[in-house]
Amino acid sequence: MKSTAGIVVSAVVVALLAALPWYGNTVMLQFGISVLLLATLAQGWNIIGGYTGYASFGNSVFYGLGAYGVAIAMTQFNLPFWVGMLLGLALAVVFAALLGLAVLRLRGHYFAIATLGLAFIMTAIVSNLEIAGRNIGLVLPLLKSDVLFYELALGLLVLVTLTVLWLSRSRFGLGLVAIRENEEGAAVMGVNTTLYKVLAFMLSAAFTGLAGGIYAYYITFIDPVGVFDVSLNVKMIIMAVFGGPGSVLGPVVGAFVLSTISEVLATKVTSFASMFFGIVIVIAVVFMPRGIAHLVENFRRTGWRYFAGNVRTHRL
Amino acid sequence: MSAVAGGIGAAVPGNGKPLLEVAHLSAGYGEMQVLRSISLTVRQAEIVAMVGGNGAGKTTLLRAISRLIPSRGDVAFDGHPLAGTTADDVFAMGLVQVPEGRQLFDRMSVEENLRMGAYRRRDTPAITHDLDRMYAIFPRLADRRRQLAGSMSGGEQQMCAMARALMAKPRLMMVDEMSLGLAPVIVDLLLETMTRIRTEGVTVLLVEQDVHAALSVADRGYVMETGEIVREGTARELESDPEVQRAYLGDIAL
Amino acid sequence: MATPATSSGSEHILDVRGVTKRFHGLVAVNDVTFHLRRGEILGLIGPNGAGKTTLVSMVNGTMQPSAGDILFEGQSVRALPAFRRAHLGIGRTFQVMKPFPGMSVLENASVGALFGAKGGEHSLRRAREQARESLEFVGLGKRITQRADALGGPDRKRLELAKALAMQPRLLLLDEVMAGLNHVEIEEVIEDIRKVRDRGISILVIEHVMKAITSLSDRVFVLHHGEKIVEGPTDEVLRDPRVVEAYLGKKRT
Numbered sequence: 001m002k003s004t005a006g007i008v009v010s011a012v013v014v015a016l017l018a019a020l021p022w023y024g025n026t027v028m029l030q031f032g033i034s035v036l037l038l039a040t041l042a043q044g045w046n047i048i049g050g051y052t053g054y055a056s057f058g059n060s061v062f063y064g065l066g067a068y069g070v071a072i073a074m075t076q077f078n079l080p081f082w083v084g085m086l087l088g089l090a091l092a093v094v095f096a097a098l099l100g101l102a103v104l105r106l107r108g109h110y111f112a113i114a115t116l117g118l119a120f121i122m123t124a125i126v127s128n129l130e131i132a133g134r135n136i137g138l139v140l141p142l143l144k145s146d147v148l149f150y151e152l153a154l155g156l157l158v159l160v161t162l163t164v165l166w167l168s169r170s171r172f173g174l175g176l177v178a179i180r181e182n183e184e185g186a187a188v189m190g191v192n193t194t195l196y197k198v199l200a201f202m203l204s205a206a207f208t209g210l211a212g213g214i215y216a217y218y219i220t221f222i223d224p225v226g227v228f229d230v231s232l233n234v235k236m237i238i239m240a241v242f243g244g245p246g247s248v249l250g251p252v253v254g255a256f257v258l259s260t261i262s263e264v265l266a267t268k269v270t271s272f273a274s275m276f277f278g279i280v281i282v283i284a285v286v287f288m289p290r291g292i293a294h295l296v297e298n299f300r301r302t303g304w305r306y307f308a309g310n311v312r313t314h315r316l
Numbered sequence: 317m318s319a320v321a322g323g324i325g326a327a328v329p330g331n332g333k334p335l336l337e338v339a340h341l342s343a344g345y346g347e348m349q350v351l352r353s354i355s356l357t358v359r360q361a362e363i364v365a366m367v368g369g370n371g372a373g374k375t376t377l378l379r380a381i382s383r384l385i386p387s388r389g390d391v392a393f394d395g396h397p398l399a400g401t402t403a404d405d406v407f408a409m410g411l412v413q414v415p416e417g418r419q420l421f422d423r424m425s426v427e428e429n430l431r432m433g434a435y436r437r438r439d440t441p442a443i444t445h446d447l448d449r450m451y452a453i454f455p456r457l458a459d460r461r462r463q464l465a466g467s468m469s470g471g472e473q474q475m476c477a478m479a480r481a482l483m484a485k486p487r488l489m490m491v492d493e494m495s496l497g498l499a500p501v502i503v504d505l506l507l508e509t510m511t512r513i514r515t516e517g518v519t520v521l522l523v524e525q526d527v528h529a530a531l532s533v534a535d536r537g538y539v540m541e542t543g544e545i546v547r548e549g550t551a552r553e554l555e556s557d558p559e560v561q562r563a564y565l566g567d568i569a570l
Numbered sequence: 571m572a573t574p575a576t577s578s579g580s581e582h583i584l585d586v587r588g589v590t591k592r593f594h595g596l597v598a599v600n601d602v603t604f605h606l607r608r609g610e611i612l613g614l615i616g617p618n619g620a621g622k623t624t625l626v627s628m629v630n631g632t633m634q635p636s637a638g639d640i641l642f643e644g645q646s647v648r649a650l651p652a653f654r655r656a657h658l659g660i661g662r663t664f665q666v667m668k669p670f671p672g673m674s675v676l677e678n679a680s681v682g683a684l685f686g687a688k689g690g691e692h693s694l695r696r697a698r699e700q701a702r703e704s705l706e707f708v709g710l711g712k713r714i715t716q717r718a719d720a721l722g723g724p725d726r727k728r729l730e731l732a733k734a735l736a737m738q739p740r741l742l743l744l745d746e747v748m749a750g751l752n753h754v755e756i757e758e759v760i761e762d763i764r765k766v767r768d769r770g771i772s773i774l775v776i777e778h779v780m781k782a783i784t785s786l787s788d789r790v791f792v793l794h795h796g797e798k799i800v801e802g803p804t805d806e807v808l809r810d811p812r813v814v815e816a817y818l819g820k821k822r823t
Contacts (some may be wrong), residue, residue, distance in 0.1 A: 171684050171692060178670055178681045185668030188630060189737060190656035190685030246672075347722030348750040369817065370618045371749050371778040497619050500820060525618055526819030542753070542779075564817045565808045566780030 017154055021147045029146045031263060033218060036153035037211050039255035041232070042239040043160045044207035049237065050245030051167060052200045053180030054104065057233050058115030061122045062092040062205040064227035066212030068126065071138040071222050076131055085213045092209025093202050100201040104194070107183075119230045126224040137223030140216060149218040156214065157252065160207040165248050176200055177246070242284050244293025253292050286311060335360045335488050335519050336381070336411070341389035343380040350376040352543045353389070358488065363510065363520045365530035365551065368540030369564045374523045375416055377540070378490050382406055382413050394487070408436065410487035416496065418477040422466025426457050426476055429465050433483030443483070450479040453512055471502030475509070482513065489513070490521045495529055507533045527564075531555050539563050582641075583608045583741055583772045584629065589638030591624050591796075598624045600796040601638070606741070611763070611773045613787030613804065615780075617817050621796040622776045623665060626743050629774075630662040631655040642741065659687045661739030663730045665746045665776075671719035678718050678729060679704050679736040686737025704736040705729075708762060724755055731762070741772050748779040760785050780808070792816065 020032055041063065049055045069088025073079040079087075103114045127135040167173035175196050178186035187193050216222050243254020258280075265276050287307045288295045299306055336358040344350045350373045358364045368374055380387040383403045391398040393411050401409075421429050430450055434443045451458035454475045460468060465476055474494055481489055491510075495503045503526065510520060510533050524530035531537055531551040539547035539554065541563040547554065554560055584606040591599040599621045606612045616622050627633040629640060631652030640648050647655050661682075670678050679701035684690045691697040705714055708728040713721065721729060727747055734742060744763070748756050760782055767773055777783050783790060784804055791801035794816040800807050807813055815821075 169694070171694060171697075174677065174681060174684060174694075177673060177677075181670035181672050182668045184632065185664075185670065186681065186685075187652045188632065188656060188662055188664075188668070189682050189733065190653050190687075190690055191681070192653050345723060345750070347724055349752060350750055369778055369780075371746075493618075495819075525817075528819040528821050530819075532822040561814060561818065564780075565814065566784055 014154070014158060018151065021150060026146065029150055031259075033146065033150050033153050035256060035259045036150070036157050037215055038235065038239060038259060039252045040153065040157045040160050040211045041208055041236040042243065042251035042255045043157065043164055044204045044211070045233075045236045046164060046240050046245060046247075046251045047167065047176075047207075048200050048204040050240055050247070050251070051164075051173060051180065052176045052197060054197065054201075055108075055112045055237065056115045056201070056204070057112050057230065057237075058099070058103075058118040059204065059208050059236060060228055060230055060233040061115075061118050062096060062208040063212035063215075063232065064122060064126070064224070065091040065095055066209030067216035067222050067227045068132055068138075068212075069209070070213040070216045071133075071140055072131060074140055074217070075133075075138050081217055084217075085210060088209050088213040088216075089206055092205040092212075096202045096205035097198060100198040101194075104197040104201060116230065119228050119233065123224045123228045126228070132224075135224055137221060137226070140220050140222075142220055143217060146218075149214060152214050153211075156207065156210055161248065161252060163203070163207070168248050172196070172199070180246070238281060240291075242281070242291055244291030244295075247291065247293035250291050250293035257292070332359050332361075334358070335394055336521065337390075337392045338381065339390040341377070341380055341387055341391060343376060343385055343387035343389075345376075345385070350543050351380060351387070354540075354543075354545055356538055356545065356548070358519060358521050360519055361514065361517065362536065363514055363522060363534045365527075365534035365537035365554075366521060366523045366540060367525070367527045367530050367537060367554075367560070370525060371542075372540040372563075373543040374525075374540055375492055376543075378413055378492050378521075378523060381490070382411065407484070410485070412481045412484050412486035412489050414477050414481045414489065414491045414494070416492040418473045420465040420473055420476055420480070422464065424465055425462050426465055426468075427461040429476055429480050430457075430483050433480035434485075437485065446483055446485070449516075450482060453482075453509055454479055469502075470498050471505065474498065474502075474506060478506075478509070478513075482518065486518060488519045488521065490523065492523045493525060494522070495524060495526045503529050527560055528555070581607055583643055584774070585641040585644075586625075586629065587639045587641070589625065589628055589635045589640065591621075591628060591633065592636040598796050599628070599635075599793075602793070602796075602798050603638075604791050604798065604801065606772055606774055608772055609767065609770060611767055611775060611786045611788065613783040613790035614774060614776045614793065615778070615783060615790060615813075616793035619795075620793040620816075622793050623745060624796075625793065626662065626745055626774070626776060630660050630743055632662075653685070656686055656737060657689050659738070659740035660743070661686070661734040661737045661741065662743040663734050663745055663747055665749070667726055667730045669718040669721075669726060669729055669733075671717070673718055674714065675705065675710055675716050675718055675721070675729060676701055676714040679732045682733045682736030683738075687739060690737070700738070701732075701736045704732040707735065707765070708732045709758075723750060727751070727759075731759075735766065739771060741774070742766065744773060744775045744777075746776055746778065748777055748782050751779075756781060784808070 021029060045056065045059050066088035069091045070081065070084035073084030073087045074081065103111060106114055126132045132138065175191045178191055179193050179196060183193055212227060239254040239258050240251040242258055243252065244250025261280060262277055287310055289310055295306065334357050338354060338356045341354040342351050354377060366374055379385045381391055383398060383401055383406050393409055398406060421432060430447060437443055456472055457475055457479060460472065465473065494506055507529060514520060522530050522534060531554055534551045536550050537554045538545050539560055546563055547557060547559045582605045586602060586604050589599060589602050602625060614622055624633065628635045631650060635648060639646055642658055642660060647658065670681065676698065680697050683697035683700035691700065702714065705711055708731050710725060710728050710732060713725065718729060731747060747759060751759065756779060763773065763786055775782065775786055787804050789802065790804045790807045792799050792807060792813050799812050799816060800810050
């Protein structure tokens with residue numbers, strides 16, 4: 001489906017986005033940073049949750065590790081930002097490897113619950129670490145350049161999306177999908193399921209950690225409760241699932257659409273914003289459970305019956 | 317139809333009236349046609365055996381009759397056509413299945429399982445009375461009435477499953493693969509209770525892989541192979557019929 | 571690592587020795603020994619619950635034996651996980667089929683080509699060609715773009731076989747491939763299995779459809795209550811009174 005037309009369109013979109021600092025205002029820029037980071041998180045989650053089928057509730061841990069990597073490097077050791085990013089990346093990936101080996105042998109719900117517990121554990125641990133500023137947190141050096149953070153975030157999003165694109169057409173990616181569709185069947189056909197799951201988890205952690213690193217420097221202040229926040233994990237899942245898990249652009253579209261809706265609701269209908277947002281999610285889950293990506297793919301064939309069909313499938 | 321006083325079943329024994337009539341029944345799963353135009357009859361107070369190898373379609377046949385899967389053809393219970401009825405309706409009419417693998421409520425006690433069998437009944441004193449009858453027929457269950465059903469042996473579970481079905485006051489009880497995974501000694505025990513059940517007025521359709529076990533208590537039998545009935549006759553006739561062996565082991569065995 | 575046995579060494583592609591499987595006090599397979607010669611089609615029969623699927627699961631690695639050893643081409647594979655045995659050349663179909671529902675038929679078979687024998691292909695293009703070939707062989711050539719879960723019963727069985735074939739196995743374990751097929755389809759699959767053997771693949775066939783056993787296997791062994799009770803040429807075994815009793819039950823007075 002990625003034809004030359006697709007590539008051209010994508011390049012144009014990226015160029016337009018990159019040019020935002022020159023035609024947009026500060027509010028848009030800041031909104032942009034937030035959306036781009038969220039989209040990266042959703043896309044990162046897509047790797048382990050969408051493609052491999054293991055719904056991780058522990059990605060916020062990698063986000064926090066990335067943030068702390070940058071914060072610790074810069075505040076405690078006076079190292080430059082990019083070194084901090086490497087540290088954060090290393091922390092996230094190593095943690096994912098160790099954790100993955102332990103927790104990826106659990107199936108479905110149990111995996112989700114195990115990863116959910118991690119966020120709380122991490123918060124508790126870091127709150128007691130001197131080097132991480134305990135529960136007071138860390139204050140990073142100030143860099144007043146939203147443009148830089150915006151372009152960094154955009155660059156990261158492009159990178160993770162290209163990675164997912166590679167996944168969608170590589171032997172490794174097909175192995176991951178096989179694991180998702182029928183793990184035992186995949187093993188019997190020669191897929192080293194343990195290795196592949198851990199690698200996917202590490203890949204997911206890498207991008208999530210890098211996003212956390214950018215966030216830390218951008219926001220200038222981090223604390224355990226803030227960066228290991230589970231609701232962030234829930235957000236990234238909702239966006240990925242809304243957009244289309246297991247697709248290349250789905251999570252990005254999901255993040256953009258939902259963030260916009262949320263923003264619009266917050267400004268126009270402030271008091272009921274959360275409620276409306278919840279309603280949007282429920283409607284989406286009922287009428288298009290496989291996300292926007294699947295809707296777009298199949299609408300051409302089935303037309304409006306697509307929605308009716310999904311409603312019917314829910315009524316067992 | 318009034319129940320025979322003191323009896324479990326609600327059928328009047330011995331009048332030979334057809335209770336279950338199946339004509340040209342075909343069923344399958346999606347594209348796979350498992351049953352091909354099956355016809356059979358079960359009369360009141362009979363024990364009828366349905367034998368055949370694994371994959372012959374016996375379980376599919378019971379599921380089609382119980383309206384658990386869609387089918388083509390005619391099925392009538394006590395003269396009433398079952399077309400358009402649901403599994404619930406069929407149960408309410410007195411056609412009860414003891415499924416393959418028992419399907420007990422593992423985490424409930426034996427007594428709770430039996431009471432579940434009487435779930436739809438409102439005649440509380442009669443239910444208590446019937447519970448006692450169950451314990452009389454199956455003394456092993458009496459000893460274990462508070463034990464968790466899932467913790468019993470295979471044979472005891474089978475007894476529990478049958479007793480549960482009997483608590484529903486069935487007119488026709490269809491038993492699917494009773495002997496599966498059970499030692500021959502236990503199977504003999506269960507076969508004995510089958511004849512006792514019949515004297516209580518319950519008609520039985522016994523679906524079995526173990527031919528000799530089934531024919532030892534049945535009056536009549538049918539032999540299934542690849543979704544078709546290839547032989548029928550009295551139990552005595554089938555006992556010595558080489559066709560039966562052929563249905564299981566193929567032509568070369570003759 | 572066991573040394574290859576003396577006289578039977580390279581003749582046997584599979585040697586199962588004294589294999590036992592216990593589940594919480596229940597012995598599902600008890601001290602079973604058998605072998606499969608290169609290029610042979612061996613039949614495995616037995617009544618429901620005899621332990622046939624459990625035995626096969628131990629050969630392909632889905633389950634580990636409680637005791638005993640399994641030698642594939644002379645080397646012990648008992649400790650190897652399923653995916654490594656796939657790389658060595660053991661392929662299997664499942665009675666309860668295991669397709670990848672969300673993927674297309676072609677992708678399903680491609681997984682076999684990508685990860686199968688010797689670790690499979692690394693080139694997606696070559697893998698797809700191999701997959702296409704397997705699909706054509708089983709007669710699914712026209713359905714390669716369909717989603718696997720859109721296939722009907724018999725086609726799902728064909729896909730199950732194609733997936734295993736795409737792995738380029740040297741030993742193929744077929745677990746009740748004929749179940750639910752009509753007479754015509756049974757004949758077709760029998761023919762396909764013969765063609766597979768002609769390619770040099772050794773096959774173990776578990777079946778209840780005796781016609782398949784008699785048409786395909788020269789040798790057969792019988793499992794009953796987890797034990798091997800009879801082994802030998804097909805027509806002899808099917809006439810053996812012990813086998814008849816295993817299937818039909820004990821005669822009662």
